Structure formats: structure tokens, C-alpha cells
Amino acid sequence: MAAQIYSGEKYASRRREISANLAKRPEFHDSKPLPFMTREEKILESSRKLTLISKHMNEIIDPSDKRELYHLNCEVLGIEGNPMALHGDMFIPALTAQASDEQQEKWLSRALRREIIGTYAQTELGHGTNLRKLETIATYDVDTQEFVLHTPQITALKWWPGNLGKSSNYAVVVALMIIKGKNYGPQTFMVPLRDEKTHQPLKGITIGDIGPKLAYNIVDNGFLGFDHYRIPRTNLLMRHTRVEPDGTFVKPPHAKINYSAMVHVRSYMITGQAIMLAYALTIATRYSSVRRQGQIDTTQPEVKVLEYQTQQHRLFPSIARAYAFVFAGAETVRLYERVLQEVETGNVSLMADLHALTSGLKSVVTHQTAQGIEQARMACGGHGYSQASYISEIFGVAVGGCTYEGENLVMLQQLARYLVKSAGLVQAGQSSKLGPLVAYLGAKSDSTSLIDRTPTPGFAEYVKTFQHIARKQTLKAAQKLFGFMEKGDTREVAWNKSTVELNRASRLHTRLYIVEAFVRRVEEVADPRLKEVLTDLLRLHVNYELLDVAAYALEDGFLSSSQLDYIREQLYFYLAKIRPNAVSLVDSWEFSDRELRSVLGRRDGNVYENLFAWAKASPLNKTDVLPSVDKYLKPLMESARASKL
């Protein structure tokens, strides 16, 4: 099953080898539990381990293999980030996709060797979503052939970029490019921030950390201001865009090619989110198979809480989602790598499809992942609330994905633009022009679903029902938009009046895609035992997801209430059928205890002994009487007692 999750036996067994290697190297392990450390201690500890990784990487992984590096980072550094998180996640991808060969020779090679540390500085105090209104300006000075970076007001300060505050000495900075008074929109520049020897900020640079956050606190998200700070013309990243010495602007082959680092993260983060969801579910499912509370049959002993249907309903649909997301994530990464290669040859035709797909997936997956992690926390009762479970940290890190790389409700609208265009083609009788991701929009729907009406061994009837729902909502939302425009609203006003419905269409389209990705993967599985288990999980998934959106199919009679009853019964049937495999389904992700960092979710299942040992290790328990008690509480109680006398 691990080979299914990790897209092949090769990587699944490499993960095992890497974990086994690390198990024998205590210097790579956390020196104490992360929840007991201050932010400063965590950053120091993470830097220590990062240095070890850099020194010994070649002994443990193939450094050219991104997935091996990712696994090494998960095991050793964990999810709370590290001082070079953005270096790998965005700085290198930005240089790879946007720097010219010459620039790559100069900077990318140094970045890969970790001679320099970089980040991606785009968001500002005043603007994150609306990139066209960024306020940092890069004005071209023809005389000196330099760009002058400047922060004209407080809202123009870069704000949020990961590892900008303290760790990075370079950044790919996004700024509005002004040449001879003309604004050429957001462009990307390679900018030195700190002296390479002393790490002191360079003259003209104001820089620092923005303070603690909900989670992800090992990362020093930072602020950055420029005071007429000069960089050479050749620091504009020039793989696709160019500015000649005389200030002539050479347009890229696609207007949004500079957004590639964002598309990179959106493509990869689907897998990252699936893994975080699977972390929380591993913890909660293992714990639920140890925790005994209450009886189902009063003549019998107390049961494991995993026997309760409500507990199964709380956890198993999310287990199915984690599998669905990891399968969909593998597809987005493949598409991203393909688009990257095609762009190299000047073919930008798939950029819009990739952007639409990743915008939708990013939004739906992060939202459902956060929901699933929070349910996993609640499934652990009181102990879920303790940081010993580590689920609150997993939630905090994962939920950041709803905001970063484009706020979810904004990114759903990006997909909606694509869907509306497609709906326009359908309306104009040009369905043959629809791309493969939206071809279903042009197909004719049956009048009713055949679920429970015809013997259906496969998933075709379910897929058709999801298609019907997504198609109906897309065409309806587009019609609403066109209707407002026909009545005289500008497109922008009409768009704003239709966005709730448009975003619903985007979600339904994306949920259809996730179901289809799951079906595609299950159909490929050759081993009959694995196929059976995955088919059960997929059955659970389609019934659960369909119930969740059933209103759309009920309102036009595509599904009847008796079909809905059938879907419900199927859901309950598969909850029970999956129960014996539940622990194996989470164990198949093969997370080591080191990687999970959860006292509650350890493989040995010794929950109570482990919790007690953890509590005893709490720094507060080093002394029996805390200084705060001596200083305040004792005098308080003493004076209360004295006043009573």
C-alpha cells in the first residue's frame, strides 16, 4: 500500500531506508520535544539539524531527488519549518524557472550548494492577493543601468515572506517595474539583502522578523523595506522577460510566466497537505484503537472508541480523502513538471489549465485537510487538546495553506474564470473546443442518476452524478453572471454579485476531479488484495462526498430521496467494512515516531505510559514550587488568610 501512496515501490522503499538510516543517528533527532522549547530554542535546534543535513546529505539520500530530500526534511526538521524552508520551496524554483542560463550559472548553482540562502519576497503589508497593486517599485535608471528598489510608504513593506526576517541573505523580490514612467507590472528581481560575510543588512535595507504566528514558528517570516536601493539591470530575472540596456522591454511568451514559483508550490502542496492530514489521522486512528471508553453491549467490557460508528464517521472519510489527495497531488506534480518543460520550448498552452487546476485543488484540499485534522483532534478527546498529541501544531501548519499561495476564496475565483470561459463555449455550441479537464461540461446529462437503479460494479454512475452536479452549477453560475451583464452591470460588478455561486462551481468541479483521480488510481492497481481495500475506501469516499453535496442533485430530481437513502446505507456499510483495515490504512503511510512527533500516536500504543512520562518531562515539573508561586500566589493566599483573621 505504501507503494500506492508514494507512487511506486522505489520511493516507498527509499523512504524506509532513509528512516532506518536516521534511526541509527541520534544527532539527527530532536534533542527534546519541540512543544517544550521556546521559539528561539526551536530555531537554534532546527539550524543545528539543518547544518547536519547539509553536511551528511549525500550519505543518506540522493540529493538530486526532491522526494528523498522532502522525506529527510520531514523526519529530521519536521513540519514547523526550518531556516531554509523557502530556499527550497520557492527561491530555487523561482531561479530555476525564471533566471536565464547565465543567471542560473551565477546564482542557482550557489543556491543549490547552499552558499547563499534565499527566499521569495512578494507579499506586502498592504497587498498580498492583488499583485497588480503591489507598491514596492523598481525604477529603471538608464544612465547607470540599474534598478532602484524603493518602499514608498509603510504599506509597501514586504511582509510575510518565510525566512526573510533573519535567515536569508538573498531574495527573489517581486516589485512593480517602472521604465521611463511606464508601469510594466510585477516583475521578479534577484536582490542581495545581507553582507555575505557578516550577515548584517546591506545599506538601504530594513529587515526583521514579523513575530510569532498561529504555528510554523521555526520560520522567520519577515518584513523588508528598501530605501532607494540599487541593483544592476541584470538582476531582473531574464529567462522569459528582458530589459535591454536602453530600457526596451521584451515581453515574455505568457503574461503570467512570472507567477511560476507560486504555481510550483500550489502543485506540490497538495501532496504536503495530504501528508499532514495523514499524520493527524494516524495519530487519531491509532489512539482510537487503544482508548477504551463505554460499552456497546452492556454485558461486555468497554470497547475501543474506534468501534463507535460516530468515531468511524469522524475519521474514515478523512482517511479516504488523504488517499484521494495524495493521488491527485501526484497528478498535479506530473502536470507541473510537464508544463515547466514545455515552457522551456516556448509552448505555454497548458499554463492556463495548470493554473486553473492547482487554484481549485489548493483551495479545496487545504480546506478539507484543516477540517479533517480538527476532527482528528476532537476524536482524541481531552488528550487531543494536549500538545502531546501534536495535532494542534499539525493543524496550525496545515491551515496556513488556506491563506498562503493565494487566499482560498480568491483562488477559487481563478478557477471560476476558466469555468466561465468553458461555459461560454458550451453556450456558443463550441463544446468541441473544451479541454480534457472540462470536456464533461459539454456532454448531455441523463435526466436521472442510475445509482441504485442499475447494477454498477464500477464507479461510472457516481462519476456521472458528480459531473451532473458540477456541470449544472457551472452553467447556472455562468448564466447568473451573464444575466447581470445583460442587464447592464459591468463584468466586474456582475462578477462580484455572482462569486458565491461561481466559487461553488469551482469547488464542485474540483471535488469531481479528486473523485476521478481516485478512480483512475484504483483502476490501475494490479494486486487484487490492495485493489479490494482501495475500492472499499473509494466506495466510502464517493458515498460520503455525494451525500455532502446531495442538495444540488436533489433540487432538480437527478437523485431521489430513496437513492439518497441507498447512498447513506452504502456509507454506513463501508464504514463498518473498513473498520478492520483502519489501522493498517494509516500505518501504510509508514510514518516513523520521529516524523510524527506525537506521544499519543506512537506505534507502540503505550499511550498512558508515554503520556505520563511526557508530562513528567515538562519543564514546569522540574521543581515542586514555581517561582511564580513564591512571588505571587503564596503572598496572595497569605494576605487573604491574614485579612480573614
Ligand SMILES: CC(C)(COP(=O)(O)OP(=O)(O)OC[C@H]1O[C@@H](n2cnc3c(N)ncnc32)[C@H](O)[C@@H]1OP(=O)(O)O)[C@@H](O)C(=O)NCCC(=O)NCCSC(=O)CCCCCCCCCCCCCCC(=O)O
Ligand atoms: C492570480 C491572481 C489572484 C490575480 O492575478 P492578476 O490580477 O495578475 O490576474 P487576473 O485575475 O487579472 O487574471 C488575468 C489572467 O491571468 C491568468 N493567470 C493568473 N495567474 C496565472 C498563472 N499563475 N498561470 C497562468 N495564468 C494565470 C488568469 O487566469 C487570467 O486568465 P483569463 O484572463 O484568461 O481568465 C494573483 O494576483 C495571485 O496569484 N494572487 C495570489 C498571491 C499569492 O499566491 N501569493 C503567494 C505569495 S508566496 C507564499 O505565500 C509562500 C508560502 C510558502 C509556504 C511554503 C509551504 C510549502 C509547502 C510545500 C509542500 C511540498 C510538498 C512536497 C511533497 C513531496 O515532494 O513529496
Ligand SMILES: Cc1cc2nc3c(=O)[nH]c(=O)nc-3n(C[C@H](O)[C@H](O)[C@H](O)COP(=O)(O)OP(=O)(O)OC[C@H]3O[C@@H](n4cnc5c(N)ncnc54)[C@H](O)[C@@H]3O)c2cc1C
Ligand atoms: C504561513 C504563511 C506563509 C507565507 N509565506 C509567504 C512567502 O514566503 N512569501 C510571500 O510573498 N508571501 C507569503 N505569505 C503571504 C500570503 O501569500 C498572503 O497572505 C496570501 O496570498 C493572502 O493575501 P492577503 O494576506 O493579502 O489576504 P487578503 O487579500 O487581504 O485577504 C483578506 C480577505 O479578503 C478577501 N479578498 C481579497 N481579495 C478578494 C477578491 N478579489 N475577491 C474576493 N475576496 C477577496 C479574501 O478572500 C480574504 O477573505 C505567507 C502567508 C502565510 C500565512
